[in-house]
Amino acid sequence: MIEFASTFIVSAIQILLMLLATPLVCGIIRKTKARLQNRRGATIFQPYLDLSKLMRKEVIIPSTSSWIFRITPYVVLASMLLIALLVPTIFAPVPFHWMGDIITIIYLFAAARFFLALGGLDAGSAFGGLGSSREMSIASIVEPAMMLAVFTTAVTAGSTDLSIIVNRLSTTQASIIHPSHVLAFAGLFIVTIAETGRLPVDNPGTHLELTMIHEAMILEYSGRYLAFLELASQMKLLIFLSLLANMFAPVGMAIDTAPLSLIVGVAAFILKVAILAIVVALVETANAKLRLFRVPELLMVAFVLSLLALILYSIIGS
Amino acid sequence: MGYSLALPGFYFALLIGGFSFGAVVSLFFVRSNNANELTSQFVIRLGKNLGFGFSTLASLGGCALSLSVLLAGSPYQLEFGRTLPFGPLSINIDQLAAFFLAVISFLGIAVSIYSFGYTNEFVGRRNIAVFVFLYNVFLLSMALVVMAGNAILFLIVWEVMSVTTYFLIIYEHEDSSSRKAGILYIVMTHIGTALLLVMFITLAGFAHSFSFEAFRHVRTQIPPSVNTWIFLCALVGFGMKAGIVPLHIWLPEAHPAAPSNVSALMSGVMIKMGIYGMVRVFFDFLAPGPEWWGILVLFIAVASAVLGVLYALMEHDLKRLLAFHSIENIGIILMGIGAALLFSSFGSKTLAAVALLAGLYHVLNHAMFKGLLFLGAGSVVHATHTRNIDELGGLAKKLPWTMFFFLIGSAAISALPPLNGFISEWLTFQALLLGFDIPDLAVRLAVPVTVALLALTGALAAACFVKAFGVTFLGLPRSAHAEKAHESSFSMLFAMGILALACVAFGIAPGIMISLISRVTSSFFGESGSALSVLNVGTLTIPRGAGSGVSPLMLLSLLAGLIIAPIVVGFVLAGKIRTRTAMIWAGGLEKVExxxxxxxxxxxxxxxxxxxxxxxxxxxxxxxxxxxxxxxxxxxxxxxTESIFQKYLYAPVRQTTIAAAKIVRRIQTGHIQSYLAYIFITLILLLLFAR
Incomplete structure (x- = not known):
């Protein structure tokens, strides 16, 4: 019973932490980008204000749509929250780690994407279909690279369970300098850019029909539904940054529940994610949006990096 | 443990009797000349419903029979026809046969129920009695293929299966594309059968008998070169039926041509007969072979999976699209089987067992969701009379239940958790990853490539089903057909409901099926085959290494909780959601077109x-x-889009065949004298050389 309660409490903390930190990461990226572009930019807390405003607005539902349109925001957000329960952030193992491994996480992302794309098609507008089509096409070439990158760490740890991977690697300490991990990290970083719709793959700040992908799918959403979808997409970014931070550099990760190690864990997590967020902002500032059919070339780079990582592991071993 | 309720003999009789009676009974209820239109329609309906009633009953018997064999652990055997020239024929339902019988029978139940409603539109327009006859014979022949314990019986029922399918494909024979598809199918399937004949004769040469039991006894005595020959014959012969790339070209023609209930059976179970044959020969008749067998099967698997899904993406014909997905899924199944072959060639029985289990689980799951999708497509075609999805759209409002079931099928085939497709793909990934336990460079290079392409396949399948589902059911109707669509009858929806439920159940409670399938794998790889542990029905764990697991039941309940929680929280925080329905922006026009x-x-x-x-x-x-x-x-x-196989493989073969035929035709002079001369020369040659 106590075990059950502690599982519940720890999971609730984890999910609340992710929910609270999510808009902040987005705020940090926007602020950094603004400063890099010589603008002052809005405060890093602006995403919170945006979301709370959206929550209070009226929802407009297209008369052409079916119940798929209405259920999509909930399914997408729930999938992200479920993934947030499975990804180690400040401590490993997370209480629900036995529930799903890294393959499950990748396919939960796919489930969210599946519904998001259906939501885009449901209103019957031209833009929705355009967004869905592009999203699904890019996702299909991202997936192999992502699978190989995460499998590189999985074979090192001898498990696909994310908490076990993180635990193993934090105890051996040698992980980050292993050449195959460096390659896999680079591969997964490109995957992160593509999966979370950042520049140069997709521009999160535009509504120009020639370039939009994610924004086109959610074009017909408004009010609370839009808030959920925005929150979900920001959370996806945080999840990917946590994966990058903790799978390859589990430094400072709490492996017990002593208060001190938890404090160190929180500090290390915030630091690592903040650094990665700033790197993302730098990449976004330094690169222009790629033409849609140039994106596969970039993703091919990620794929080759990840494949090399796994092959290198096979050759030189751990 | 007492299995006193298990009466395999009774279930066997029910299975055989049900299908045979179902086949014959409808033939008596044909249109009589002196009855009026209404009575004769009533009589025809009665006959067909009796036929499908018997096939449902027989399928239930098949399910019971297979479960009783799987649970009891001892095969059900029967021998008859001792006076026949090639020795007695035998029925031998072992674990593997029982598993495949379960797949056939379970889908048989659903499709038979569906057929009650679906075939109503044929009444008065087509010869429904013949259809019911063929339908029952088709199911019976598939059941006998897996139950056959001897090569002669196997080949006979294999042929019966192929021929009945041919007649079912050309059932709508006034359509020239159906006839063409039928010819292509019958030619290709016979090339496959020829190779199987060669394979069985080779095996019988060593075993001095046609019984499978004898083949098993000599498995270690066959020299490696002959082993390879048998392997290749089986791979091509059974691969033809399974629709592997590049032998797949009949499949996307034949499956859509048949009525949808038959398409569901063809895609759901008939192509699996090829998989059954491969598993039977590779793991039962042959000793573990060299490494390249596994690599070759993995290569074919990857090619089938990726090309199948890519061609599916280009299709706008709903049933052809599903047919291409069958090729893809055969590829995924073969990944498991190829990995099992590869691991067993290194003597790793545990790893091989996990890989084979993944493949067999996907056999079951694919039967469920592909059956469901074909039945759904049948309902759509039934309602709109078009298979072109660019003429559909907006069916969500006209066919709400069909849409819901089709959505479940689409999610399952796209391997979305926690449905059944996800579980078997998860197992396939895990099985492939286990390959890193084998210290061999070729394996360690083959595994990452297969993993990457399986991931690609999964993502492309999701893209394809967003297209298929989204364009068919969402948005606005694109034609008058779609606007006038109506929901299907109760029996059709009920059948789809059964399969949708199975997709969910085999997803969230994989433990039940996996404990049954691991009885099959342990019949090949011994008790070490239980490398997979299943806790509390729900959680699936691979205990090797540091252990990795998944709990779909838990995922589903948490997902449901997380869907409901925001609704509740939003309600508490901000009250009832303020919504308004409005037309979307139409780019400046009056309304959305x-x-x-x-x-x-x-x-x-x-x-x-x-x-x-x-x-x-x-x-x-x-x-x-x-x-x-x-x-x-x-x-x-x-x-x-151009098929590279048509252009570079089949076209040259066809041209060469025709050119060869033209040359051979020269000896056919049409004069009886020259034919007599041929006979005379042959006779002399035989007397000289064949003493």
Missing amino acids: PRMQYTAAGFSKPIRMIFSNIFRATHEIEISEEMSAFYKPQIRYELK
């Missing part, structure tokens, strides 16, 4: 561009009747 929506061709265009080397698409845009520079009344757009 269905033509503004993305089409299926448009949806898959990015993928066509990315993989342009494979598709070699050519398109033609024709703008006719140009009245003025500003007004163009008609634009015709035609897009063709």
